[in-house]
Amino acid sequence: MSSQSVTSSKNAVYTREEVAKHNKKGDLWVIIDTKVFDLSRFSNLHPGGLNVLLDEEVAGQECTKIFFSLHRQEVLQKPAYARLQIGTIKDETATIQAPVPGDISRVPYAEPTWLTQGYYSPYFKESHKALQVAMRKFVDEIIYPDAQACEENGKRISQSVLDAMAEKNIHAMRLGPGKHLKGLTLMDGIVKPEEFDYFHEMVLTQELVRVGARGYGDGMLGGMVIGLPPVMNFGNDELKKKVMPEVLSAKKFICLAVTEAFAGSDVAGLKTTAVKTEDGKHWIVNGTKKWITNGHFADYFTTPCKTDGGLTAIMIERGPGVETSPIKTSYSSTAGTAYVTFDNVKVPVENTLGPEDAGLLVILSNFNHERWVMLCASARSQRLVVEECLKWVNQREVFGKPLVSQAVIRHKLAGMIARVESVQAWLENITYQMTKMSYKQQSNKLAGQIAFAKTFATRSAQETAADAVQIFGGRGITKTGMGRFIEHYHRTVVFDSVLGGAEDVLGDLGVRQAIKQMPKTARL
Incomplete structure (x- = not known):
């Protein structure tokens, strides 16, 4: 039977003996998890070359194990490859289940308990x-x-x-x-x-x-999560009435423009200035901001500025004097990371957030929530890595045995699982406290806890990323294929350790908060 005479229906049924006859150039079939694929025309386009497909263990044969040692399951779901399927094997049932949107993973530790x-x-x-x-x-x-x-x-x-x-x-x-x-x-x-x-x-x-x-x-809209709360909590009614509906409907975009090349994590050392006009109706803002998430496409910039009496938080609308340029970072430019320049920008005083010269309080008020959000994200992203690794070690064979049979691999997995479960448990405890405390109580009691937890999470994540690369080997440093999520995670995991406060800064914050609460009567 030639490939040209075969029905194109995926409902066609074949025996393994029938498939085995199609094992040469121009007439090449394979079996992947009971599904029969006609690769006759595709074979010359195969990225690995024709000879790989003509191998006696592939052409006309069951090659599920070989396929899943080289390709992710999603490859078979792409239309270009899915249409190569011409039928199934008679009286056999597929053993590999493709994920369905909304599914809960059954891989151990891939989901929180x-x-x-x-x-x-x-x-x-x-x-x-x-x-x-x-x-x-x-x-x-x-x-x-x-x-x-x-x-x-x-x-x-x-x-x-x-x-x-x-x-x-x-x-x-x-x-x-x-x-x-x-x-x-x-x-x-x-x-x-x-x-x-x-x-x-x-x-x-x-x-x-x-x-x-x-x-x-x-x-x-990560910039919205950190840039809109100061407007929501400290802006006047008219400002909130204008800005919040625009941003929450995603018609306009906002960012938090704090960090400067000169200051870094030192919020009190910012150099961007705001000076009032003689009539007192406007601020004139001059300065630069750097590494501003969503800054390149933002319409509004929640910006702390140096004023005569300290720092003042001002919401600046994109307009004359506001320029943004993209900054290339380790992750995709879809984040809109930007260098922002304010050149004699005229801003109505009504855009002041909170009391004049009290901008430090305005900006710091949202740091706990920002860091908590990043803690939530870090905990969950580590699970993605755990799931990828558990799947890989279970299907990958080395020296004739599954990779998971290696004690050193199990040791790495044990560390990954212990870390992610610890982070999630700490996160859930902190979150429960947040549901019982006022915002002010959270600032007093949880700032240190959140700082410590975020630091622990991001350091754990970097260790997990490094272990995952070793488990995947060369695939773990390749941007496509089996290890693409591992490569991406390893390359971008440090963002969480820097954004929202560097690990050393947060660790120091946590200790200083603890020392403040030390009882004067405590002695060894």
């Missing part, structure tokens, strides 16, 4: 679980494909994705619980605004992280 069947949690209620189900499906179907494309081509997140998120009020939920949610329908009514708490926000953040594209993750 509250999502794993047979485990319990005192923190997560039915509304948290319902939100997770809806968000998982939304991310898999709407966000994930866009994330993979944009991370590669460096383009901004698609407006259609932002619009879909706005329709579900996801942008608003990412700012946490509060009055800004009043009257909104959250994720088609799955959770009521008055019920929404920090565990709901954790669910939201951790599901978004699963796209496995770090630059896109920040490009997904």
Whole structure:
């Protein structure tokens, strides 16, 4: 039977003996997990060359094990390759299950325990679980494909994705619980605004992280998460009425423009200045900001400026005198990382956030939430690596045995799992405290805890990334193929350790907070 005479229907059924006859150039079939593929015309286009396919263990043969040692499952789901399938093997059932949008992974430790069947949690209620189900499906179907494309081509997140998120009020939920949610329908009514708490926000953040594209993750309006709260909490009513609907509907974009090349983590040492005009109606802003997430496409810049009495926080609208240029970093330019220049920018005094000369308080007030969000993200992204590694060591064979049979590999996996479970447990405890404390209490009691937890998480993540590369070997440093998520993670994992406060700075903050609380009576 020639390949030309074969029906093109995927419903056709063949025996293994029939497939085995198609084993030469121009007439080449293979079997992958009971599915029969006709590679006759594709063989000359095969990236590995024709000779690989003509190997006696491949041509006309069962090559599931060989295929999955070289290719990710998603390859078979691409239209260009899926249409090569011409049928299935008679009386046999596929053993490998393709993921379905919204699925919970059954790989051990790939999900936090509250999502794993047979485990319990005192923190997560039915509304948290319902939100997770809806968000998982939304991310898999709407966000994930866009994330993979944009991370590669460096383009901004698609407006259609932002619009879909706005329709579900996801942008608003990412700012946490509060009055800004009043009257909104959250994720088609799955959770009521008055019920929404920090565990709901954790669910939201951790599901978004699963796209496995770090630059896109920040490009997904990370600037809004840190730039809009100062406007929401310290802006006057008119400013909030104008800016918040625009940003939460993703019609306009905002960023937090704090960091400068001169100051780094030293917020008090910023050099950008704001001087009032003689009539007192405007600020004239001059200076530069660097490494500003979303800055390249932002319409609004929440900006601390040096004023006569200290620092003043001002919301600056893009206009004359505001220039942005992209900064190339280790992750995709889809994040919009920018160098921002303010050259005699005229800003209405009504755009002042909080009291004049009290800008340090305004900016610092949101740092806990920012770091907590990054802690949520770090915890979940480490699970992606754990899942990738567990799948790989189970299917990869070396020296005639599965890779997991190597004790050194199991030792690395043990460390990964212990770290990610520790981070998640600490995170859940901190989150529970947040649900019971006022914002002021959180600042007093949790700033150090969050700083320590974020530092522990980001250091753990870097160790996990390094171990994962060793497990994947050369594939772990290759941008495509089996180890592409590992390569990406290893290359971008340090962003979490720098953004929101470098590890050393946060560790020092945590110790200083602890020392402040030391009882005067304590002695050895």
